[in-house]
Amino acid sequence: MLDIKLIRENPDYVKAAIHKREMDLDHVIDEILDVDQKRREATGAVEAKKAQQNAASKEIPKIKKAGGDASEVLARMKTLSEEIKEADAALSELNEKQQTLMASLPNLPDEDVQPGGKEQNIPDHVWGEKPQFDFEPKDHVTLCESLGMIDYPRGAKLGGNGAWVYRGWGARMEWALLNFFINEHLNDGYELILPPHMLNYECGYVAGQFPKFSDEVYWIQNPTSSDRKFLLPTAETALVNLHRDEILSADELPKKYIAYTPCYRREAGSYRSEERGMIRGHQFNKVEMVQYTKPEDSDRAFQELVGKAERLVQELGLHYRLSRLAAGDCSASMARTYDIEVWIPSMGIYKEVSSASNARAYQARRGNIKYRDENRKLQFVHTLNASGLATSRVMPAIVEQYQNADGSVTVPEVLRPYMGGVDVIRPQK
RNA sequence: GGAGAAGUACCCAAGUGGUGAAGGGGCUCCCCUGCUAAGGGAGUAGGUCGGGAAACCGGCGCAAGGGUUCAAAUCCCUUCUUCUCCGCCA
Numbered sequence: 001m002l003d004i005k006l007i008r009e010n011p012d013y014v015k016a017a018i019h020k021r022e023m024d025l026d027h028v029i030d031e032i033l034d035v036d037q038k039r040r041e042a043t044g045a046v047e048a049k050k051a052q053q054n055a056a057s058k059e060i061p062k063i064k065k066a067g068g069d070a071s072e073v074l075a076r077m078k079t080l081s082e083e084i085k086e087a088d089a090a091l092s093e094l095n096e097k098q099q100t101l102m103a104s105l106p107n108l109p110d111e112d113v114q115p116g117g118k119e120q121n122i123p124d125h126v127w128g129e130k131p132q133f134d135f136e137p138k139d140h141v142t143l144c145e146s147l148g149m150i151d152y153p154r155g156a157k158l159g160g161n162g163a164w165v166y167r168g169w170g171a172r173m174e175w176a177l178l179n180f181f182i183n184e185h186l187n188d189g190y191e192l193i194l195p196p197h198m199l200n201y202e203c204g205y206v207a208g209q210f211p212k213f214s215d216e217v218y219w220i221q222n223p224t225s226s227d228r229k230f231l232l233p234t235a236e237t238a239l240v241n242l243h244r245d246e247i248l249s250a251d252e253l254p255k256k257y258i259a260y261t262p263c264y265r266r267e268a269g270s271y272r273s274e275e276r277g278m279i280r281g282h283q284f285n286k287v288e289m290v291q292y293t294k295p296e297d298s299d300r301a302f303q304e305l306v307g308k309a310e311r312l313v314q315e316l317g318l319h320y321r322l323s324r325l326a327a328g329d330c331s332a333s334m335a336r337t338y339d340i341e342v343w344i345p346s347m348g349i350y351k352e353v354s355s356a357s358n359a360r361a362y363q364a365r366r367g368n369i370k371y372r373d374e375n376r377k378l379q380f381v382h383t384l385n386a387s388g389l390a391t392s393r394v395m396p397a398i399v400e401q402y403q404n405a406d407g408s409v410t411v412p413e414v415l416r417p418y419m420g421g422v423d424v425i426r427p428q429k
Numbered sequence: 430g431g432a433g434a435a436g437u438a439c440c441c442a443a444g445u446g447g448u449g450a451a452g453g454g455g456c457u458c459c460c461c462u463g464c465u466a467a468g469g470g471a472g473u474a475g476g477u478c479g480g481g482a483a484a485c486c487g488g489c490g491c492a493a494g495g496g497u498u499c500a501a502a503u504c505c506c507u508u509c510u511u512c513u514c515c516g517c518c519a
Contacts, residue, residue, distance in 0.1 A: 039479095040478095040479065040480090041479095043478070043479050043480095043488080044479060044480065044487095044488095046479095046488080047478090047479060047480090047487060047488040047489090048487080048488090050487085050488055050489085051486095051487055051488070053499080053500080054487095054488090054500090056499075056500085057447070057448085057499070057500050058447080058448045058449095059448085060447070060448095060499070060500070061447040061448065061500090062447095062448070064447085065447095065448095070499085073499075074499050074500095075499085076499085077499035077500080078498095078499055079499095080499080081498085081499060081500085226508095247475090247476090370476095378476080
C-alpha cells in the first residue's frame with residue numbers, strides 16, 4: 001500500500017515510478033485522485049449530519065425529563081437518520097472503491113533501481129569460479145537418482161507432477177542444510193519461528209500476494225465449512241504478519257526473525273520441462289529471514305541480509321552471481337530486490353537460491369504495523385526479507401558442482417558435522 | 430464436532446436503551462515528608478478519518494461485521510477468539 005498523501009501531492013512522481021516497472025497505471029492513479037476527492041467531500045457531509053444527530057440525542061432526554069413533548073424533534077430526527085443511512089452507504093462504497101484501487105498499486109521502486117524488465121537486471125558480481133570437469137559432468141537428476149538421494153518416480157506417485165521424495169543421503173543433506181542455515185542465523189542473533197503453514201486471507205493481503213496473485217497459492221477448504229485457508233508460499237507471508245495491527249516500541253527494533261517452512265506454490269504456467277528435477281517444484285524447503293526496522297535503518301538491514309545470504313553460499317563453496325533486479329522483475333510489494341543465483345552446470349545458467357528485498361513501508365501500511373519513535377510519534381516500520389536459503393535449489397548446485405568422475409559427490413565441509421561426518425556420497429551398487 | 434461461559438483502555442474491572450463509558454492498580458507530574466515507606470492533589474481511551482496555517486473543531490471506537498431504534502457497550506443476527514465440560518483423534 002502506498003501513502004495516499006504522496007499520491008495526492010505528487011501523482012506524476014508516482015506514475016513515473018510505476019512506469020519503471022513497465023506498467024502503465026496512470027488511469028488508476030487518476031481514478032484514485034478522483035475517488036479520493038469525492039470521498040473527502042462525502043465524509044464531510046456525512047459527519048456534519050452525524051454531529052447534528054449527536055447533539056439532538058443529548059437534548060431528547062433533557063426534554064423528556066423536563067416533562068416536555070419530544071415528538072416533533074423525534075420526527076425530525078427520523079428524517080435525519082434516514083438521510084444519514086443513505087449518505088453513509090454511498091460513502092462506504094467510495095471508501096471501498098478507493099481501498100481496492102490502492103491495494104492494486106505495486107510498491108514504488110527505489111530511485112537507484114534500474115527501470116525495465118528482467119533483461120535489465122544488473123549482474124553485480126560473481127563469487128568463485130565455474131567448476132571445470134575433465135570428464136562428462138552429469139545433471140543433478142541423474143546424480144541424485146544414482147546416489148539414492150532423490151526418488152522422483154515415487155514422488156510423482158505420491159504427489160503428482162512437481163513432487164519428489166528425499167531419501168537416504170538426500171534427506172540427510174536436506175536436513176543438514178536446514179540445520180546449518182538455522183545455526184548460522186541463531187549465531188547472528190535471529191529468533192527462530194515455526195509458524196502455522198495454513199494462513200488466513202489477511203496474511204496474504206498484508207504480504208502483498210492478494211488480491212492479485214491468489215491463484216498462485218493452494219487453498220484449503222472443507223466442504224462442510226466456509227472457513228478457507230491457504231498454504232503459505234513462503235515463510236515471509238507468516239513472518240511479516242507476526243506484528244500485524246501492533247504498535248512496537250522503538251527500542252525493540254530491529255526485530256530479526258528466521259523461520260523454516262516448506263513453501264507451497266502452484267507454479268501455474270511455468271515451463272516444467274525445461275526445469276527438471278528440483279529446480280521448480282510445488283513444495284520446497286526454505287529458511288527465511290525477516291526484519292522489522294525503523295525507516296532510517298532499513299538500508300543497513302538490507303545490506304546485512306544480502307551479506308548473510310551470500311555468506312551461506314560462500315561457506316558451501318558454491319559459485320554464484322549477485323544480481324540487482326530491475327524494477328519490473330521485483331515483486332509487487334518490493335522497492336528493491338537482489339537475487340543470489342547459484343551456478344547449475346547442467347543447465348549452463350544461474351538459478352535463484354535467495355531473494356533479498358526491502359518492502360519499505362508497503363507491507364507495514366497494509367498490515368498496520370507501526371512503532372513509536374523517539375518523539376512519541378507513530379510511524380510505519382519497514383519490513384525486509386531474504387531467503388537464507390532455499391535448499392531445493394542449493395542441493396542441485398551442490399551435487400553438480402561437487403561431482404566427481406566416478407559419479408560420487410563430495411560433501412561440502414560445513415555440512416559434514418551435520419551428516420555424521422561423511423565426506424563423499426558414493427553410488428549405490 | 431456438541432454444550433456452556435466470556436471478550437470494555439497497559440492490567441483488573443463497573444456499567445442491560447438516553448447528557449462527558451464508573452472505580453482501582455500501574456504510569457507521569459506536583460505538594461508534604463525526607464532520601465526507604467506512607468499520605469495529599471492533578472493527568473492518564475489509544476488510534477484513525479475529515480476540516481483547519483495553527484490553536485482547535487468534528488466523525489468513528491466497548492472482539493469484528495450487520496440489524497432494530499430518533500438514540501446501542503447495553504436488544505437481535507452472523508463471524509472470530511479465549512476458557513470449562515463432553516465427544517473424536519496422531
